Amino acid sequence: MLKRIDLSRDYIRHKKEYEEAIEAVCKETAFSGGKYADRFDREFAEYIGVKAASGVNNGTSALHLAMNALGVGEGDEVIVPANTYIATAWAVVYTGATPVFADCCEDTWEIDAEDVSRKISPQTKGIIGVHLYGQPFDFDAIKKTADSNRLFVVEDCAQAHGALYNGKMVGGLGEMGCFSFYPGKNLYAFGEGGSVTSNNTGYIDMINVMKNQGCRTRYYHEVIGYNMRLEGLQGAVLSVGLRHLDEWTARRRAIGHRYLSEIHNDRFDMQSHPSNTDPVFHLFETKVPDPEDFLQYMSRHEVECNRHYPVPCHLQKAFDYLGYKKGDCPNAEHLAEHCVTLPLFPEMTDEEVDIVIDLCNKYGEI
Ligand SMILES: *Cc1c(COP(=O)(O)O)cnc(C)c1O
Numbered sequence: 312m313l314k315r316i317d318l319s320r321d322y323i324r325h326k327k328e329y330e331e332a333i334e335a336v337c338k339e340t341a342f343s344g345g346k347y348a349d350r351f352d353r354e355f356a357e358y359i360g361v362k363a364a365s366g367v368n369n370g371t372s373a374l375h376l377a378m379n380a381l382g383v384g385e386g387d388e389v390i391v392p393a394n395t396y397i398a399t400a401w402a403v404v405y406t407g408a409t410p411v412f413a414d415c416c417e418d419t420w421e422i423d424a425e426d427v428s429r430k431i432s433p434q435t436k437g438i439i440g441v442h443l444y445g446q447p448f449d450f451d452a453i454k455k456t457a458d459s460n461r462l463f464v465v466e467d468c469a470q471a472h473g474a475l476y477n478g479k480m481v482g483g484l485g486e487m488g489c490f491s492f493y494p495g496k497n498l499y500a501f502g503e504g505g506s507v508t509s510n511n512t513g514y515i516d517m518i519n520v521m522k523n524q525g526c527r528t529r530y531y532h533e534v535i536g537y538n539m540r541l542e543g544l545q546g547a548v549l550s551v552g553l554r555h556l557d558e559w560t561a562r563r564r565a566i567g568h569r570y571l572s573e574i575h576n577d578r579f580d581m582q583s584h585p586s587n588t589d590p591v592f593h594l595f596e597t598k599v600p601d602p603e604d605f606l607q608y609m610s611r612h613e614v615e616c617n618r619h620y621p622v623p624c625h626l627q628k629a630f631d632y633l634g635y636k637k638g639d640c641p642n643a644e645h646l647a648e649h650c651v652t653l654p655l656f657p658e659m660t661d662e663e664v665d666i667v668i669d670l671c672n673k674y675g676e677i
Pocket of ligand 1: 372396
């Protein structure tokens with residue numbers, strides 16, 4: 312069975328580098344925050360091309376702390392896409408504010424600036440755009456709407472490490488960029504991890520204090536804090552991964568572009584990738600008439616596929632209290648009903664890519 316994603320191949324290939332990095336942390340017992348977490352912050356900020364980064368315990372915390380740094384709280388509204396992983400919306404909820412869901416564009420499947428405009432109210436404080444599947448959203452359009460209404464824009468970059476918008480890396484476009492290093496993300500920890508990036512060092516400074524129990528100096532708590540530090544072991548593992556990220560991204564792009572150019576079957580409907588963007592293919596999504604039928608077909612032919620995401624955020628049970636109903640975000644609902652995810656990870660061989668393409672081209676015939 313070809314897996315949708317197989318992380319063990321990377322571990323086997325770079326075992327020595329990973330194990331040396333882990334051993335160094337153990338020898339110095341720099342386990343929580345500390346030297347290796349700090350070193351990764353500097354390396355990651357330099358990679359993204361921002362002034363500073365703050366490593367945290369996961370991507371959900373990165374978004375949560377970004378909302379805190381912007382002063383989001385009870386009575387506020389933050390607009391988020393209905394087509395995203397749920398954690399984008401959680402970040403807003405954790406502050407006591409209300410997430411307001413906007414639909415996505417019919418072609419790019421990313422947050423729709425026109426629908427965002429329609430959802431702005433006097434309570435709106437900002438917008439979290441998500442570079443979903445590794446495809447940058449139309450930042451300029453969102454920024455224009457935000458500026459004319461004095462709103463912030465935060466980027467959820469959890470699926471888009473290294474993606475380019477107008478030649479610039481995502482994570483430095485908005486007030487802050489929020490990254491996840493969950494295993495399977497384009498850059499990943501051996502456990503949980505995340506980072507907030509920004510060109511505003513004031514925000515990063517606030518996040519450094521908040522994630523560390525509200526202290527700058529131990530046992531002197533300036534603000535209400537959290538325990539959301541990045542672990543030293545994860546920092547060390549992430550430094551190894553960062554050295555390979557460009558190579559992984561190049562391979563993801565090569566596979567993604569092969570799927571786009573070599574799958575010729577009108578049962579598939581592909582996401583469009585505007586020419587001012589260079590996506591990083593975190594997830595290769597395609598629409599099919601009947602996802603469950605397609606998944607079974609692929610599985611019969613020893614290829615594992617899955618779905619991202621079967622229920623759009625506004626229709627999740629947890630958000631019943633917000634009162635959304637079917638039809639409120641029709642494009643996001645259509646995607647939820649039709650999207651399937653093809654296998655894509657950097658260590659896939661050309662032969663495996665051939666198999667996936669061949670099966671897709673024969674789907675409906677065999
Ligand atoms: C993975 C993900 C998150 C959450 O990151 P965790 O590290 O799992 O907390 C947030 N937003 C998006 C779009 C994600 O894909």
